[in-house]
Amino acid sequence: MVINVFQAALLGLFACLASMPGLGGTSIGNYTLGRPLVAGLIVGLILGDMTLGIIVGMAIQVVYIALVTPGGTVSADVRAACYIGIPLAMMAVKAQGLDPNSADAAALATTLGATCGTLGAILFYGTATINLAWQGMGWKWLEKGDTHKLYLVDMVLPWISHIVCSFIPTFVIVYFGQDMVSFIMNSLPMDGLPMKTLFALGSLLPCVGIAILLKQVIAKPTDFLTFFFGFTLAAVMGCNLIAASAIACFFALINFQISTLKNRPVVAAASGELTAADDEEEEDI
Amino acid sequence: MADTTAAKGGRKVSKKALAKSFRNWYYGNLTCFSQEHMQTFGYLVSMLPIVEDLYDKKEDQQKALTTYSAFFNTEPQIGSMIVGVTVGLEEARANGEAIDDETINGIRAGLMGPLAGIGDSLIVGTLIPILLGIAMGLSEGGSPLGAIFYIVVWNLLAYFGMRLAYYRGYDLGGAAVEALVGPNATALRDAIVMVGTMVIGAVCATWVSISTSLQLPGGGTLQGTLDGIYPKLLPLGFTILCWWLMTKKKVSPIVTMLILLVIAFVGAAVGFFGAATIAAPTA
Structure with a gap:
């Protein structure tokens, strides 16, 4: 598998669109193109091996299942995990001659993707820092009454930040790094300690992603029971995720009905407003 | 809080300006992110069509727009409601109601924290992981089905959800937000988080080996x-x-x-x- 200039440039473009303050916008860029599962499909299509792309993307996705950036602090960068990590991981899996469907391939992809994502945080801070310059110009234009130039500040000039911090790093690392990945992979024996560590780490890393999510939703110790219930559904009773979601919705419905029963007097007092709330919330589900 | 539901006889923001303002927020809320002014410029460009529609004189437009140059950051999907609320406030101000910069920015600053909390836990921490969990199941073995499922379902929910939040914020003003934090809304939110927690458990058992x-x-x-x-x-x-x-x-x-x-x-x-x-x- 060889990545040509055109393919590397396309990956660079997607990196510009997908990053956290990305030019694809938040919903389409960060939350769609910046999810490793989706990126796996895109990178797979660009590099001509969709199946491998998706398998690699999926392995990395578990680590980043809940990438929340409270107050703009990031511990990982999606553009690097997706558009640098996935291509390199695909190269590595091919170079090692691993079966794409094997746990080894998933573990290798996870380790490489998470490493790129973690080191890539520097790209996030780089982009945000360069954007300060455009914002500085924006304040001057606003003061002068050149209000239409605000569009330039918000939607056009950040492209420069992204050419520097997304396009060029992705292009360079993917295009020039491919030989290095193949070389490293070929020189490491499969049963040596470095590869074994890599595989073991790859199987452990998804725990961090799940734990980040747990950190948010577990408010009191009994919340662990809910988590454990879902775990048991899949681990012991063999439910797949759709079945587990359906069962979860059923229990949540019961829980909701009990809670609203407790709120009954309040409901009567302000029913108009609350109906509106329900409609609104249901749209969000 | 001032009554923002309707402008008394005077100026009303045109449908076209509202649509443009929403589009600007939907796309541009974070495109020019910096640590210092996170979503401020996204906010400015989404208020730009509104002030151009409401005020004829260039100086008035500029003066009104300057109100929104204060720091802003929230969860951008659910935060579109705040933009809608301020559009309502700006409309009331254009019709001569006594609303000053401090009032608008006080409301904005008061809303962005709570809505960020709701959005982060509900959308980023629950909805997206559930969708991704299901999508990964569909993509098992390298099928594109799951990825396509996620792209379609997430984007439809995000676009129409944000649109709804924006227009509800504009129509109802502060009442729209109060409805999000009322007791029944809290019960619903707890129920959704419960689904999320169970699905994470299933994800852990399925995808961690x-x-x-x-x-x-x-x-x-x-x-x-x-x-x-x-x-x-x-x-x-x-x-x-x-x-x-x-x-x-x-x-x-x-x-x-x-x-x-x-x-x-x-x-x-x-x-x-x-x-x-x-x-x-x-x-």
């Missing part, structure tokens, strides 16, 4: 013994370990990953972790 290749002295494998106690005990144990490190010990995710690296190295060296192909089932 950790196994040991350690042979027990008396014959048999440690993995076999662990499976006898509870299936998938290692994924559960390591997940709880990470949670404990990050929550109770305040360790950052990056340091947690480094701790796992040490565990992986030592584990591989002593033979606890072997070649995954031999021991682990296919993910």
Whole structure:
């Protein structure tokens, strides 16, 4: 598998669109193109091996299942995990001659993707820092009454930040790094300690992603029971995720009905407003 | 809070300006992000069509727009409601109601925190993981189906959800937000978080595959013994370990990953972790 200039440039473009303050916008860029599962499909299509792309993307996705950036602090960068990590991981899996469907391939992809994502945080801070310059110009234009130039500040000039911090790093690392990945992979024996560590780490890393999510939703110790219930559904009773979601919705419905029963007097007092709330919330589900 | 529902006889923001303002927010809320002014410029460009529609004189437009140059940051999907609310306030101000910059910015600053909390836990922490969990199930073995499912479902929900929040904020003003934090809304939110927590449990059991290749002295494998106690005990144990490190010990995710690296190295060296192909089932 060889990545040509055109393919590397396309990956660079997607990196510009997908990053956290990305030019694809938040919903389409960060939350769609910046999810490793989706990126796996895109990178797979660009590099001509969709199946491998998706398998690699999926392995990395578990680590980043809940990438929340409270107050703009990031511990990982999606553009690097997706558009640098996935291509390199695909190269590595091919170079090692691993079966794409094997746990080894998933573990290798996870380790490489998470490493790129973690080191890539520097790209996030780089982009945000360069954007300060455009914002500085924006304040001057606003003061002068050149209000239409605000569009330039918000939607056009950040492209420069992204050419520097997304396009060029992705292009360079993917295009020039491919030989290095193949070389490293070929020189490491499969049963040596470095590869074994890599595989073991790859199987452990998804725990961090799940734990980040747990950190948010577990408010009191009994919340662990809910988590454990879902775990048991899949681990012991063999439910797949759709079945587990359906069962979860059923229990949540019961829980909701009990809670609203407790709120009954309040409901009567302000029913108009609350109906509106329900409609609104249901749209969000 | 001022009545923002309708402008008394005077100016009303045109449908076209509202649509443009929403589009600008939908696309541009974070495109020019910096640590200093996170979503401020996204906010400015989404208010620009509104002030141009409401005020004829250039100086008035500029003066009104300057109100929104204060720092702004929230969860952008649900935060579109705040933009809608301020459009209503700006409309009332254009019709001569006594609303000053401080009032608008006070409301804005008061709303962005709570809505960020709701959005982060409900959308980023629950909705997206549930969708991704289902999508990964559909994509098992490398099928594009799951990825396509996620692209379609997420984007429809995000676009129409944000649109609804924006227009509801504009129509109802502060009441729209009060409805989001009322007792029934809280009950619904708890129920949704409950679904999320269960799905995460299922994701953990389905997508984390950790196994040991350690042979027990008396014959048999440690993995076999662990499976006898509870299936998938290692994924559960390591997940709880990470949670404990990050929550109770305040360790950052990056340091947690480094701790796992040490565990992986030592584990591989002593033979606890072997070649995954031999021991682990296919993910």
